[in-house]
Amino acid sequence: MITISIDLGERAYPVYLGAELLAKTGALTRELGVNGHAAIITDSTVGPLYAKRVVDSLKSAGYPVSTHTVLAGEKAKSFRSVETLCESLARAQLDRHSFIVALGGGVVGDLAGFVASIYYRGIPFLQIPTTIMAQVDSSIGGKTAINLSHGKNLVGRFHQPFAIIADIETLNTLGTLEHNEGFAEVIKYGVIWDSDLLETVMRSPLDLSEIVKRCIEIKAAIVKQDEYETRGTRELLNFGHTIGHAVEATAGYGQMLHGEAVSIGMMAAAWISKTKFGFPVDDLAKLQDCLNHFQLPLKIPHPFSSASILETVFTDKKFVAGKIRFVVASGLGKATVTEEVTKEDLAMAIEAVKEPHP
Amino acid sequence: MITISIDLGERAYPVYLGAELLAKTGALTRELGVNGHAAIITDSTVGPLYAKRVVDSLKSAGYPVSTHTVLAGEKAKSFRSVETLCESLARAQLDRHSFIVALGGGVVGDLAGFVASIYYRGIPFLQIPTTIMAQVDSSIGGKTAINLSHGKNLVGRFHQPFAIIADIETLNTLGTLEHNEGFAEVIKYGVIWDSDLLETVMRSPLDLSEIVKRCIEIKAAIVKQDEYETRGTRELLNFGHTIGHAVEATAGYGQMLHGEAVSIGMMAAAWISKTKFGFPVDDLAKLQDCLNHFQLPLKIPHPFSSASILETVFTDKKFVAGKIRFVVASGLGKATVTEEVTKEDLAMAIEAVKEPHP
Numbered sequence: 001m002i003t004i005s006i007d008l009g010e011r012a013y014p015v016y017l018g019a020e021l022l023a024k025t026g027a028l029t030r031e032l033g034v035n036g037h038a039a040i041i042t043d044s045t046v047g048p049l050y051a052k053r054v055v056d057s058l059k060s061a062g063y064p065v066s067t068h069t070v071l072a073g074e075k076a077k078s079f080r081s082v083e084t085l086c087e088s089l090a091r092a093q094l095d096r097h098s099f100i101v102a103l104g105g106g107v108v109g110d111l112a113g114f115v116a117s118i119y120y121r122g123i124p125f126l127q128i129p130t131t132i133m134a135q136v137d138s139s140i141g142g143k144t145a146i147n148l149s150h151g152k153n154l155v156g157r158f159h160q161p162f163a164i165i166a167d168i169e170t171l172n173t174l175g176t177l178e179h180n181e182g183f184a185e186v187i188k189y190g191v192i193w194d195s196d197l198l199e200t201v202m203r204s205p206l207d208l209s210e211i212v213k214r215c216i217e218i219k220a221a222i223v224k225q226d227e228y229e230t231r232g233t234r235e236l237l238n239f240g241h242t243i244g245h246a247v248e249a250t251a252g253y254g255q256m257l258h259g260e261a262v263s264i265g266m267m268a269a270a271w272i273s274k275t276k277f278g279f280p281v282d283d284l285a286k287l288q289d290c291l292n293h294f295q296l297p298l299k300i301p302h303p304f305s306s307a308s309i310l311e312t313v314f315t316d317k318k319f320v321a322g323k324i325r326f327v328v329a330s331g332l333g334k335a336t337v338t339e340e341v342t343k344e345d346l347a348m349a350i351e352a353v354k355e356p357h358p
Numbered sequence: 359m360i361t362i363s364i365d366l367g368e369r370a371y372p373v374y375l376g377a378e379l380l381a382k383t384g385a386l387t388r389e390l391g392v393n394g395h396a397a398i399i400t401d402s403t404v405g406p407l408y409a410k411r412v413v414d415s416l417k418s419a420g421y422p423v424s425t426h427t428v429l430a431g432e433k434a435k436s437f438r439s440v441e442t443l444c445e446s447l448a449r450a451q452l453d454r455h456s457f458i459v460a461l462g463g464g465v466v467g468d469l470a471g472f473v474a475s476i477y478y479r480g481i482p483f484l485q486i487p488t489t490i491m492a493q494v495d496s497s498i499g500g501k502t503a504i505n506l507s508h509g510k511n512l513v514g515r516f517h518q519p520f521a522i523i524a525d526i527e528t529l530n531t532l533g534t535l536e537h538n539e540g541f542a543e544v545i546k547y548g549v550i551w552d553s554d555l556l557e558t559v560m561r562s563p564l565d566l567s568e569i570v571k572r573c574i575e576i577k578a579a580i581v582k583q584d585e586y587e588t589r590g591t592r593e594l595l596n597f598g599h600t601i602g603h604a605v606e607a608t609a610g611y612g613q614m615l616h617g618e619a620v621s622i623g624m625m626a627a628a629w630i631s632k633t634k635f636g637f638p639v640d641d642l643a644k645l646q647d648c649l650n651h652f653q654l655p656l657k658i659p660h661p662f663s664s665a666s667i668l669e670t671v672f673t674d675k676k677f678v679a680g681k682i683r684f685v686v687a688s689g690l691g692k693a694t695v696t697e698e699v700t701k702e703d704l705a706m707a708i709e710a711v712k713e714p715h716p
Contacts, residue, residue, distance in 0.1 A: 079444075083437040083506075090508035093673065118476065121501070121514045143479070148441075150448035156479045157515065315451065 004216050006140060007224045011160045015140065015216055017209075021167035022053040025101070025128065026061025032163055034124060037098040038063045039089055041112035045072040046104040046130050049173055054103055054128065066092040070111065072104075074254040077111050077146040079155075085115050096120040099162070105131035105178075106138035106258065110156070113144030117159035127161040130170035132182025132208075133259060136189070136215035137237075139164050141223040147253055150315050152245045158228055166216070168209050180294040181259030184240075186211060187290045188266060189218045192236045195333035198290050235337045239327040240266030243350065246312035250304055263296035268349040272341060273328040275348075283332045302355040309350055310343070362574050364498060365582050369518045373498065373574055375567075379525035380411040383459070383486065384419025390521055392482060395456040396421045397447055399470035403430040404462040404488050407531055412461055412486065424450040428469065430462075432612040435469050435504040437513075443473050454478035457520070463489035463536075464496035464616065468514070471502030475517035485519040488528040490540025490566075491617060494547070494573035495595075497522050499581040505611060508673050510603045516586055524574070526567050538652040539617030542598075544569060545648045546624060547576045550594045553691035556648050593695045597685040598624030601708065604670035608662055621654035626707040630699060631686040633706075641690045660713040667708055668701070 001018030016028060029038075038058045042051050047069045058065045068088045070076040089098075102112035102125060109127055116125035129139035145156030171179070183201060190197035200211060219237075226233035244265025248256055270287055273279030291298060300309070313324075326341040359376030374386060387396075396416045400409050405427045416423045426446045428434040447456075460470035460483060467485055474483035487497035503514030529537070541559060548555035558569060577595075584591035602623025606614055628645055631637030649656060658667070671682075684699040 079437050079441040086437075086513050087506055087508060090506050090512055090673065114476075118472075118513050118515055120512060121503070121516055145479070148445055148448050150445060154448055154478060155444050155476050157476055158479055315448065 002213065004213070004220055006160075006164075006220050008160060008227055011142075013161060013163050015164040015166060015220070017166045017168065017213055017216065019167065019169050021165050022050055022128070022170070023057050025054050025126075025165060026057040026059070026063060028163065028165060029058070029063070029126060030061045034099055034162060035097065036063075037092070037094050038065045038101055039092060039094050039098060040065065040067045040101045040103050041070070041085060041108060041115065042067065042103040043070050043072040043076065043108050046108065050103060050130060050170060054101065058101075066094075068092075070108070072107075074107055074147070074258070076107050077253075079146060081111055082115055082118075082146060085111075086119055089115070089119055094119070094123075096123055098123055100125040101128060102126065102139075102161075103128045103130065104134070105129065106134045109134050109139045110143070110145045110153070113142075113159055113161065114146055114156050117144050117157035122159065124162045125159070127164040129164065129166055131174060131178055132171055132212070133185055135166040135171070135212050136182065137185040137219060139166070140216060140219045141234075142227070151312065152249060152253070166212065168212065171208060177257060180296060181257045183294040184259035184262040184266070184291070184296055186215055187287070187294075188237070188239055188262065189215050190290070191266065191270075191287060191329055191332055192239045192327070192335035193218050193222075193333060198286060198332060201290060202293060232337050235325060236327055236335045239329070239335055240269050242313060242324070242326060243268040243309070243346070246309045247300055247304070249312045250309050260297050263291050264298065264300055264353060266291070267298050268353045269326070269328060271349045271352045272326070272345050273330070276340070276345065277328045277338070278330050279328070280331060283329075286332065299353055299355040300350065302357050304354070306347070306350045306354060310347055313346055314343075360571065362571070362578055364518075364522075364578050366518060366585055369500075371519060371521050373522040373524060373578070375524045375526065375571055375574065377525065377527050379523050380408055380486070380528070381415050383412050383484075383523060384415040384417070384421060386521065386523060387416070387421070387484060388419045392457055392520060393455065394421075395450070395452050396423045396459055397450060397452050397456060398423065398425045398459045398461050399428070399443060399466060399473065400425065400461040401428050401430040401434065401466050404466065408461060408488060408528060412459065416459075424452075426450075428466070430465075432465055432505070432616070434465050435611075437504060439469055440473055440476075440504060443469075444477055447473070447477055452477070452481075454481055456481055458483040459486060460484065460519075461486045461488065462492070463487065464492045467492050467497045468501070468503045468511070471500075471517055471519065472504055472514050475502050475515035480517065482520045483517070485522040487522065487524055489532060489536055490529055490570070491536075491543055493524040493529070493570050494540065495543040495577060497524070498574060498577045499592075500585070509670065510607060510611070524570065526570065529566060534653075535615060538654060539615045541652040542617035542620040542624070542649070542654055544573055545645070545652075546595070546597055546620065547573050548648070549624065549628075549645060549687055549690055550597050550685070550693035551576050551580070551691060556644060556690060559648060560651060590695050593683060594685055594693045597687070597693055598627050600671060600682070600684055601626040601667070601704070604667045605658055605662070607670045608667050618655050621649050622656065622658055622711060624649070625656050626711045627684070627686060629710045630684070630703050630707045631688070634698070634703065635686045635696070636688050637686070638689060641687075644690065657711055657713040658708065660715050662712070664705070664708045664712060668705055671704055672701075
């Protein structure tokens with residue numbers, strides 16, 4: 001097990017990364033001095049696989065435990081789930097001296113973290129991410145969120161967990177789609193921060209442990225610089241996400257994996273970067289190779305309406321006083337936020353990455 | 359107009375108190391350097407009376423304005439309202455550089471403040487309390503909340519407004535019940551902090567402006583000492599609220615005014631204080647006189663089940679590791695938090711303030 005520190009001053013916390021860590025949940029939590037009733041929030045996919053190990057570990061460490069399960073999928077990031085969970089926590093008599101354990105992928109982390117941020121005006125929580133996507137990205141940095149019909153992650157809080165336990169073995173049970181999906185975010189780190197990662201992911205055999213570690217370190221560095229996304233650095237993480245979110249919303253939440261939408265969004269952002277910001281053609285080819293390698297989609301499916309994607313971009317949250325802040329790259333590992341991307345650029349990029357009518 | 363500062367370091371903000379302030383909303387907000395789209399959240403009672411004045415003032419100051427109205431009453435403090443409002447804000451294209459104006463009583467302030475705390479992970483908000491209850495208590499100090507079926511205010515956030523505008527003239531349109539209700543909280547300040555207030559409220563004519571000012575100063579002092587209710591001081595504000603909340607919940611939210619329930623709760627807390635903590639009989643009589651003077655109820659209506667009130671107390675939020683923290687007074691103006699109140703004390707107090715079967 002290695003420990004990576006998320007260095008946020010008085011809100012600093014450790015990420016424990018290694019194998020067979022689920023069974024150490026109780027001991028690690030005790031070591032951190034956390035007390036009270038533990039409420040595990042998980043979903044119908046991850047719960048049956050891993051909840052028992054976490055429950056047993058917490059119970060062995062003397063914690064009272066209750067488990068609260070939502071249906072797997074993006075639709076769980078709704079006010080309805082939040083209400084159902086809060087009522088369920090109250091029924092289980094959780095009070096302000098209890099804590100929540102988010103056991104699952106990005107959806108569970110976002111949802112359970114948000115519940116933790118508002119139940120009794122905020123109680124502590126522990127992240128146990130069980131997907132690549134969640135281990136390398138969404139579990140780190142304290143963003144919690146649910147979706148509105150108008151857009152993804154429009155409601156949420158910054159609420160840092162007290163620790164993250166990333167058990168690399170949980171990644172073994174991922175299906176191919178989910179495994180590959182996670183690499184959209186890994187590849188994103190390569191584009192915005194560390195181009196070496198784009199070599200590492202192409203190597204065989206894949207050193208997943210090393211890749212997860214490197215991504216956590218990058219995210220930790222970014223979040224440390226800009227905890228509340230007010231200084232620009234954290235916005236870099238949105239590379240591919242502006243158009244990606246819009247594609248995902250147009251598909252209907254849960255119809256397309258987040259990583260798939262981000263893959264398409266990165267192709268669009270790379271197209272804009274190439275057209276206006278000097279992103280080299282070779283780098284675009286390299287990005288495309290990486291995404292291809294993980295069987296991630298490069299094009300918007302042809303039945304999608306370009307107009308509705310564009311409209312969704314404009315109700316999405318990357319706007320400041322009507323101007324869009326957009327992440328572009330001038331090369332691999334070299335990203336920046338710009339306000340120079342126009343509505344026309346977006347429209348052209350969407351057309352450029354749209355599947356032709358068959 | 360006078361200005362009282364809520365001194366919370368980097369979250370400090372002013373309370374503007376005076377007459378005809380609604381028409382100054384825009385100018386005061388500009389003075390504070392706040393920009394962006396203004397979304398007024400109000401209810402079906404207050405909106406028709408005062409929204410136009412606030413809208414006009416904000417528009418004159420150059421703000422784009424939209425208005426979002428909920429049905430008046432405690433039931434608005436629900437996840438359903440929060441979701442409806444967030445969707446409505448998104449439709450009106452509010453982004454993270456917008457702000458919310460809470461125009462109304464305690465329910466609107468709690469609800470709109472909570473929406474502001476989670477929309478785009480938190481946007482600024484302005485409180486314009488229009489009831490005595492809200493001006494003297496709920497608008498100050500950053501507590502926002504909605505209810506669960508299991509209890510009142512179980513979900514929320516600490517989210518400080520950027521200012522409070524208390525226009526004393528809005529109190530003129532209060533009905534007798536609402537006017538009197540507000541005095542439950544005023545009288546509470548008399549019991550926990552400043553016994554002189556109990557003289558002031560009995561004087562004729564009533565100097566409402568002076569009373570509101572004094573209460574805001576008391577609340578400001580308490581919140582300054584204990585912003586997040588972690589040091590005990592802020593807990594004093596719960597005097598009468600533990601049993602009060604349970605009575606209110608047992609009645610069904612919206613069936614009994616909050617101040618009415620608090621009045622009964624204070625009688626129960628005073629009974630316990632007298633029985634176990636030396637609260638003088640004369641002080642109890644004085645408290646009773648004050649509550650009577652404002653026609654506030656002293657007894658739990660006889661159809662209510664004592665058992666269900668007691669059970670509700672036990673799912674309420676004043677518990678720490680199974681022990682109840684309860685506010686008692688050893689005399690008027692002298693309150694303290696204790697863990698010495700037992701379940702039996704609570705049961706006896708509830709019986710003591712229960713209306714006899716007719």
